[in-house]
Amino acid sequence: MNIQTLGIIGAGQMGNGIAQVCATAGIKVVMCDINAAAVQRGIDTVSANLDRLIKKDKLLAADKQPIIDRIHGTTDLGALAQSDFIVEAATENLELKKNILKDIDALAKPGAIIATNTSSISITRLAATVSRPQQFVGMHFFNPVPVMALVEVIRGIQTSDETYAATEALARRVGKTPIAVKNSPGFVVNRVLVPMINEAAFVLQEGLAKAEEIDSGMQLGANHPIGPLALADLIGLDTCLAVMEVLYREFNDPKYRPAPLLREMVDAGYLGRKAKRGFYTY
Known part of the structure; x- marks a missing residue:
């Protein structure tokens, strides 16, 4: 063509x-x-x-x-x-x-x-x-x-x-x-990636570590070029939430339940870089 x-x-x-x-x-x-x-x-x-x-x-x-x-x-x-x-x-x-x-x-x-x-x-x-x-x-x-x-x-x-x-x-x-x-919910990359971001939000929500420490842990311990929370800010928290909601709805599996903190931040308009505020302030 x-x-x-x-x-x-x-x-x-x-x-x-x-x-x-x-x-x-x-x-x-x-x-x-x-x-x-x-x-x-x-x-x-x-x-x-x-x-x-x-x-x-x-x-x-x-x-x-x-x-x-x-x-x-x-x-x-x-x-x-x-x-x-x-x-x-x-x-x-x-x-x-x-x-x-x-x-x-x-x-x-x-x-x-x-x-x-x-x-x-x-x-x-x-x-x-x-x-x-x-x-x-x-x-x-x-x-x-x-x-x-x-x-x-x-x-x-x-x-x-x-x-x-x-x-x-x-x-x-x-x-x-x-x-x-x-064709499958989340396809390949987001099926793997966004649940990881969601889990990082759970870790932050539970107070296990600060955002910077979570991201440093994944960068230094898993050789990721950018931490999951900083990546969420780049992608857009609203997009991450939308993907998790699709996975949760389509698979009907609680392992895909969106982190309450992620949902609350989207409700507040803290969408990441495009809103100048997400897990970090820009």
Whole structure:
């Protein structure tokens, strides 16, 4: 499949990251969000990321503007109509994603592949929302997208071999390493990772150690590059909670019960780096 234009729903940290890696790979990008301020923040983030790469001698200064020029920011969902591949990168909320996918399905051209960047929600369930479920796939990037090498390519029961192959090829084209994953709550990485973060929240809640000590313990004792609580702040505590709620609901297993402290912090709006406060203050 010749993907020349890629549409993205959502200009937040995942959406603008996907836009950056795709535009860097020479793909035209249409990045859509609900208001102009969100779109501009997304483009400004890409610009700042590229400036950092230039300072580190990982990007030529002359290459920055062509990358930015390949990204068209808009609040008009209809601008995605001619995209060859559309990625939904909205908040991790089932009903919100289903509504967005219905809108995408109604306007996307017949041959377009529709993908979701969900980190935990059933691909099969989301695929049932659209009229072309065989052209629906999970394409789960990791945060921060420009840095993290992995993409989980998740097949729903309806996903065709052609759709999977095109998505895997796209991941490689934008410089990522895809792994093939069957549909299951949390997929592979978050099935392992987020329960660890949740357990770290339980440890903190029970007063076994301070946040810094928990993170240092995992960095020095398990050779992790970043501690689980600092990682939760980077991911977003609301996203971590959403993943745990999916695991708890879908597996009906108490081992996936969200830590009360995690839930309380989300209720307080302490969502991590994006809110300037989580397990740490920023």
